[in-house]
Amino acid sequence: MYKIGIYGATGKVGSELLKIIHIRKFPYSKIRLFASQKSSGKKLIEDKKEFIIETFYKDSFKEIDIAFFCVSGKWSIQNRQFAEESGCIVIDNSSAFRLFENTPLIVPEINIDSIKKSRFISNPNCTTLIAAIPLWVLHKKYKLKKVIISTYQAASGAGKEGMDELLQAISQYRENRVFKPSKFQYDLAYNIIPHIDDFEINGYTKEEMKVTLEIRKIFNVSDLLISCTAVRIPVLRAHSESITVETELKPDINEIRDLIKNTNGIVLKDDINNNIYPMPITSSDNFDVEVGRIRKSIVFENGIDFFVSGDQLLKGAALNALQIAEKMVERTV
Amino acid sequence: MYKIGIYGATGKVGSELLKIIHIRKFPYSKIRLFASQKSSGKKLIEDKKEFIIETFYKDSFKEIDIAFFCVSGKWSIQNRQFAEESGCIVIDNSSAFRLFENTPLIVPEINIDSIKKSRFISNPNCTTLIAAIPLWVLHKKYKLKKVIISTYQAASGAGKEGMDELLQAISQYRENRVFKPSKFQYDLAYNIIPHIDDFEINGYTKEEMKVTLEIRKIFNVSDLLISCTAVRIPVLRAHSESITVETELKPDINEIRDLIKNTNGIVLKDDINNNIYPMPITSSDNFDVEVGRIRKSIVFENGIDFFVSGDQLLKGAALNALQIAEKMVERTV
Numbered sequence: 016m017y018k019i020g021i022y023g024a025t026g027k028v029g030s031e032l033l034k035i036i037h038i039r040k041f042p043y044s045k046i047r048l049f050a051s052q053k054s055s056g057k058k059l060i061e062d063k064k065e066f067i068i069e070t071f072y073k074d075s076f077k078e079i080d081i082a083f084f085c086v087s088g089k090w091s092i093q094n095r096q097f098a099e100e101s102g103c104i105v106i107d108n109s110s111a112f113r114l115f116e117n118t119p120l121i122v123p124e125i126n127i128d129s130i131k132k133s134r135f136i137s138n139p140n141c142t143t144l145i146a147a148i149p150l151w152v153l154h155k156k157y158k159l160k161k162v163i164i165s166t167y168q169a170a171s172g173a174g175k176e177g178m179d180e181l182l183q184a185i186s187q188y189r190e191n192r193v194f195k196p197s198k199f200q201y202d203l204a205y206n207i208i209p210h211i212d213d214f215e216i217n218g219y220t221k222e223e224m225k226v227t228l229e230i231r232k233i234f235n236v237s238d239l240l241i242s243c244t245a246v247r248i249p250v251l252r253a254h255s256e257s258i259t260v261e262t263e264l265k266p267d268i269n270e271i272r273d274l275i276k277n278t279n280g281i282v283l284k285d286d287i288n289n290n291i292y293p294m295p296i297t298s299s300d301n302f303d304v305e306v307g308r309i310r311k312s313i314v315f316e317n318g319i320d321f322f323v324s325g326d327q328l329l330k331g332a333a334l335n336a337l338q339i340a341e342k343m344v345e346r347t348v
Numbered sequence: 349m350y351k352i353g354i355y356g357a358t359g360k361v362g363s364e365l366l367k368i369i370h371i372r373k374f375p376y377s378k379i380r381l382f383a384s385q386k387s388s389g390k391k392l393i394e395d396k397k398e399f400i401i402e403t404f405y406k407d408s409f410k411e412i413d414i415a416f417f418c419v420s421g422k423w424s425i426q427n428r429q430f431a432e433e434s435g436c437i438v439i440d441n442s443s444a445f446r447l448f449e450n451t452p453l454i455v456p457e458i459n460i461d462s463i464k465k466s467r468f469i470s471n472p473n474c475t476t477l478i479a480a481i482p483l484w485v486l487h488k489k490y491k492l493k494k495v496i497i498s499t500y501q502a503a504s505g506a507g508k509e510g511m512d513e514l515l516q517a518i519s520q521y522r523e524n525r526v527f528k529p530s531k532f533q534y535d536l537a538y539n540i541i542p543h544i545d546d547f548e549i550n551g552y553t554k555e556e557m558k559v560t561l562e563i564r565k566i567f568n569v570s571d572l573l574i575s576c577t578a579v580r581i582p583v584l585r586a587h588s589e590s591i592t593v594e595t596e597l598k599p600d601i602n603e604i605r606d607l608i609k610n611t612n613g614i615v616l617k618d619d620i621n622n623n624i625y626p627m628p629i630t631s632s633d634n635f636d637v638e639v640g641r642i643r644k645s646i647v648f649e650n651g652i653d654f655f656v657s658g659d660q661l662l663k664g665a666a667l668n669a670l671q672i673a674e675k676m677v678e679r680t681v
Contacts, residue, residue: 167500202629246590257542309551
């Protein structure tokens with residue numbers, strides 16, 4: 016039984032974590048929720064239990080076995096060392112350390128063994144996580160040569176404030192727009208924005224390059240050719256991605272469908288005759304990432320087009336973080 | 349001065365046509381609007397003039413110089429022969445004849461010369477039209493080898509009913525959905541649907557294969573490798589597309605920007621330092637297709653990623669149809 020600390024408990028990922036710790040019956044003796052002073056004293060109810068939010072203090076790490084960092088990269092940088100010295104396991108949702116050589120970046124279904132003796136683990140970016148398992152299935156079987164991704168990312172990628180801003184923008188929508196956005200660059204009501212996170216010098220955004228660099232690290236293929244175009248769309252929850260891959264070996268559609276059926280973390284939604292394909296409406300609130308629209312690419316000799324949709328707050332964040340904790344706990348048993 | 353007939357005047361494309369004929373001051377002596385009997389007698393006001401909708405009758409073609417077909421493929425098939433025999437020019441918005449060898453498929457900025465002596469011209473699919481000019485610019489300069497497109501298509505692709513259904517779905521949205529869609533396969537409120545038009549045997553949809561086959565015909569490159577994933581999203585107007593191309597020759601970003609600035613029908617929206625990129629919010633109601641997010645692909649040795657957004661009812665339908673008429677009229681002067 017473990018003492019858990021959720022740092023950033025008022026955010027969307029933090030509150031999802033509290034929920035799924037109970038759904039998945041993670042063996043805890045105590046859960047403590049930390050946030051900034053302004054939320055201190057607030058109560059969260061889960062599984063009929065009451066959890067009171069405390070003001071964060073550094074020494075709390077000494078009273079915790081597993082700390083989930085759900086705040087910001089800056090916050091993680093400020094607190095990593097002290098948390099590690101306090102002896103607790105840390106699972107960090109921020110991007111701060113993901114690409115550090117000595118920090119494992121983990122998708123439990125793919126590279127759990129990369130944890131080795133580390134006690135500070137980075138949780139990948141949400142867009143990376145939604146694509147990772149289906150790409151891994153294809154990579155193991157056919158070897159990926161090129162990957163081209165276009166995303167359809169929900170407002171929840173910008174947390175609860177992102178979802179609230181979308182709902183507010185929609186409720187205030189008029190043809191001559193007056194809504195002033197704060198979380199997004201532009202009014203997201205009936206609009207899409209091909210801009211998530213800052214731009215890099217190469218013209219890609221940080222969000223797009225995260226997908227490239229993180230997939231390379233998770234797959235341990237440093238020269239994988241993979242690019243992404245990340246687009247915010249007016250969906251509340253669940254990210255979707257249109258993916259085209261070129262493979263070394265000749266892929267077989269039926270074999271891929273079987274592989275997907277038999278892989279944990281993803282679910283086959285691929286029956287076009289019955290209008291079954293991945294969608295936010297069906298993938299939201301579910302643990303598994305939906306995979307469908309699988310077809311032989313008409314562009315590559317050996318290539319596949321497919322479409323995925325997954326809950327960006329669950330497999331795209333909180334669920335993957337908890338799965339890492341579950342695996343680390345199993346190993347210590 | 350020409351006698352114009354708009355067949356299917358109550359639809360979204362028909363009503364846009366009536367509007368832009370006046371904005372672009374097309375030289376007409378009379379505009380007649382035709383629809384089914386149930387709309388007969390309704391009035392449309394444009395440019396302070398009143399237009400009364402008539403019930404369609406076949407002999408009307410004899411009284412018309414230029415007929416815009418804005419109904420359905422089935423209707424076009426039923427009426428093509430009689431219209432041609434009546435001697436009028438026909439510009440057909442339906443997909444019925446687009447791939448027929450003896451029917452020109454025209455984007456005026458690209459292949460106006462393909463009309464030759466034809467008097468029945470097909471107007472391309474909206475998704476084709478939004479992508480066509482920027483792809484043509486790249487093709488002429490660097491020769492396209494591969495094109496991979498993922499679309500973000502507005503509800504207006506399904507006409508006024510599509511827009512109304514999205515607005516209704518949004519207004520009735522609850523977390524446990526009860527809205528029953530009729531125009532789309534699923535509730536489009538805060539959802540996306542990777543399914544537009546029927547599925548083909550190869551797993552692509554008809555909409556997706558239209559892009560492939562129509563671009564090949566318009567560019568007169570029968571073996572161009574081009575694939576599309578078409579996705580309906582909760583946007584009212586303007587389609588966007590994320591496009592990756594591989595080219596034969598080495599592309600140069602600054603040269604591409606200059607080419608786009610100097611090409612009719614498209615406008616450069618590519619200043620990431622000032623958050624300038626194509627979006628539905630800015631491309632809606634405008635004639636030019638916006639092109640931006642132009643960057644060297646990190647997947648192809650010679651490759652470009654870019655993003656486009658264009659008003660699917662204007663350049664994606666009514667505007668292109670009218671531009672064809674304008675060019676045909678110029679030629680007869």
